[in-house]
Amino acid sequence: MTxxxxxxxxxxxSRSERMLMSGSVLAVVAILAIVxxxxxxEYGNATDSAVRSANNVVxxxxxxxxxNADLYDTSLLGMIATWQQPEVxxxxxxxxxQVMFDRSTAAPYKGDLVVLDETGTIVAxxxxxxxxxxxxxxxxxxxxxxxxxxxxxRVGGPFKARWGFKDWRISFSRRIPSPDGRFVGxxxxxxxxxYFHRLFxxxxxxxxxxxxxxxxxxxxxxxxxxxxxxTYIGQDFSQRANFQRILKEVNGSFSAISDLDGQxxxxxxxxxxxxxxIVVIAQSQDEVYALWRHNALLVMGATGxxxxxxxxxxxxxxxxLRLRHLAERELAELxxxxxxxxxxxxRRLDMVFKQEWARxxxxxxxxxxxxxxxxxxxxxxxxxGHHGGDIALRNVAKTLETCIRRPGDVAARYGGExxxxxxxxxxxxxxxxxxxxxxxxxxxxxxxxxxGQPLTVSIGVASAQPKAGDQQAQxxxxxxxxxxxxKRKGRNRVEHIGEGTSASA
Numbered sequence: 465m466t467x468x469x470x471x472x473x474x475x476x477x478s479r480s481e482r483m484l485m486s487g488s489v490l491a492v493v494a495i496l497a498i499v500x501x502x503x504x505x506e507y508g509n510a511t512d513s514a515v516r517s518a519n520n521v522v523x524x525x526x527x528x529x530x531x532n533a534d535l536y537d538t539s540l541l542g543m544i545a546t547w548q549q550p551e552v553x554x555x556x557x558x559x560x561x562q563v564m565f566d567r568s569t570a571a572p573y574k575g576d577l578v579v580l581d582e583t584g585t586i587v588a589x590x591x592x593x594x595x596x597x598x599x600x601x602x603x604x605x606x607x608x609x610x611x612x613x614x615x616x617x618r619v620g621g622p623f624k625a626r627w628g629f630k631d632w633r634i635s636f637s638r639r640i641p642s643p644d645g646r647f648v649g650x651x652x653x654x655x656x657x658x659y660f661h662r663l664f665x666x667x668x669x670x671x672x673x674x675x676x677x678x679x680x681x682x683x684x685x686x687x688x689x690x691x692x693x694x695t696y697i698g699q700d701f702s703q704r705a706n707f708q709r710i711l712k713e714v715n716g717s718f719s720a721i722s723d724l725d726g727q728x729x730x731x732x733x734x735x736x737x738x739x740x741x742i743v744v745i746a747q748s749q750d751e752v753y754a755l756w757r758h759n760a761l762l763v764m765g766a767t768g769x770x771x772x773x774x775x776x777x778x779x780x781x782x783x784x785l786r787l788r789h790l791a792e793r794e795l796a797e798l799x800x801x802x803x804x805x806x807x808x809x810x811r812r813l814d815m816v817f818k819q820e821w822a823r824x825x826x827x828x829x830x831x832x833x834x835x836x837x838x839x840x841x842x843x844x845x846x847x848x849g850h851h852g853g854d855i856a857l858r859n860v861a862k863t864l865e866t867c868i869r870r871p872g873d874v875a876a877r878y879g880g881e882x883x884x885x886x887x888x889x890x891x892x893x894x895x896x897x898x899x900x901x902x903x904x905x906x907x908x909x910x911x912x913x914x915x916g917q918p919l920t921v922s923i924g925v926a927s928a929q930p931k932a933g934d935q936q937a938q939x940x941x942x943x944x945x946x947x948x949x950x951k952r953k954g955r956n957r958v959e960h961i962g963e964g965t966s967a968s969a
Contacts, residue, residue: 488778492771499767503760507753511730514752515717518732518745521667525675528663530737536636536653537617539565539577543651544640547579547588557593565590575625575633575654579640580606582649591627598626600652609639609650619740622657622685622698632657632697634685657686657697664688672727672748680740682707696724706731710742719749802877804854805861813876813884817936820872820888824930832895832927834885835943836864836902839920839955841881852912856919857881859909867902884943892927892960899923899958907956920956922947927960 546552546564555563565577579588584601600606605620621634637652664675665688677686682702690697701707704723710733717732730752733744800812808816817833824831838844838860845853857877864875864883878884885902887895906921924947928939942961950959 485778485782488775491774495767495771495774499763503756503763506759507756510753510756514730514747515732518669518717518730518747519734521669521675521745522732522734522743524667525663525677525743526734526736529660529677529741529743530739532655532659533617533619533636533736533739536655537638539653540617540636540638540651543577543579543588544638547640547651561588561590561593564588575656576627577651577653579651580649582610582647587649596627603635605635605637605652606650609637610647613639613645613647615639615641617739619679621654622683625654660686661688661690669745670747670751672751674746676744676746678707678710678742678744680711680735680742682711685741710744722746802861805858805877807861807864807883808874808876810876810878813874813878813886816874816876817886820874820886821930821936824888825932827889828929829889830891830927830929831939832887832890832892832925833939833943834887834895834899834902835878835924835926835940835947836860836883836885836921837923837947837951838881839922839951844919848912855912859919860906860921863905863909864902867898867905884940890927892925895925895927896958896960899925903956903958922950922955923958924948924950925958925960 543564552560552563564579577590578586578595578600580600581587584599584603584606586595586598586600589595603620603623605618608618608620615638618637619634620637622632623635624630625633633654633656635652635654637650639647640649640651642648660677664686667675669675675686675688676684678684678701682700682704684696684699684701687696701723706720706723709718709720710731713733715734717730719728719730721727722729728749729746730749731744731746733742735742800808800815802809820831823829838856841853841856844856848856860883861875861877864885868875868885872888874886876884876886885898887898890898903921903923907918909919911918924943924945926939926942926946928934928942930936946959946961949961950957953959
């Protein structure tokens, strides 16, 4: 009855504590769930806002690029129409140049306009009355027109201009039609890429965002801001995973890691009309979600304070209980540890040995013990003092911990200068082998001074196959007897009871 009287209040108190903690946790979980759902919704709103803003920029760029491409195409069509008139070839070279290129003056950032014959040689030139002596048959756009009978507008480049201001340019070109379908040449106009840099520079996509113009073949034409250390103009991105996705989806947006700088970016992209050009806005997600993160930190901070307030009373009530458990655990550890060496003490040794003995009976596996005694320790203390003796014992303990690697093995200070090692699931040969390793390792410990003798130990080994009803003390007695034999035979050696064999120094 007394036991029930003591336990009933304790059970009620535990139940109340559980109810209090459960209620507090449920309240905190509910608050966190509501706040999390709100933050997720705001995150989606930030994403939608960034995509809408980027789409507006993309549409603006598309319209401007398309308008200027139409101007260039108008010039090319006019050049073809003029060049195919027979009377044009009969007028003077100066007048012919004026007639040929009168429609190209309105194109911004205009480069050279030329007419190339079937060999790639310039036969009409916008910058020279007498066509320059040059050949462009090596250009990819020229080869493309020669091999493809299509009369569609082709965008080529980028390339460095050969004449005048040698900056980066792209070309707009058309194949000159012929009655029989033969390749008779092309008309081409170049545009300086400075046009795109001027256009992109006036648009705000964030400090870390970039605006890119890429051909459908994956060649970078323009990028703003451009890198100061290196340029990406002309680089082939056709094999990059991000470009493959852009090419597949044509228009849209997605988030991915940048192939160039390793940052996570939000890509918004669109194809420019029917042209083989793609505009890509790459916004830094750090900037896209900067305001959301700021608000999220404020909300989470306030929510955290609220949750802490809810849990505060529960924490106060459980604090003393935790402190008591901690103190009990520390006392248990101190009670099981030898203060000088840090090894298990006699009490801990007895507990572990009983557990391993019972486990050996259940598993039908052997168990071995090593009884270790420091040789001539009294004389060692007389030479080096008690402080030196303490150092020696700590060195022996450290060596034992180094040699014993299995989690189940336990080394303990048995008393004074004696140590004992319990080796579960270890037979006699294995125990003798480990004992010899320990003996050699301790003998290799450097002396405390140059004139000092090396520290040695004698080790007695005993092993048993425990059965139900066997006495545990018998194994300790055999190990102690083996240790006695090791001392009698000259110390610094390993002995065991049984076959009469030994390992010695």
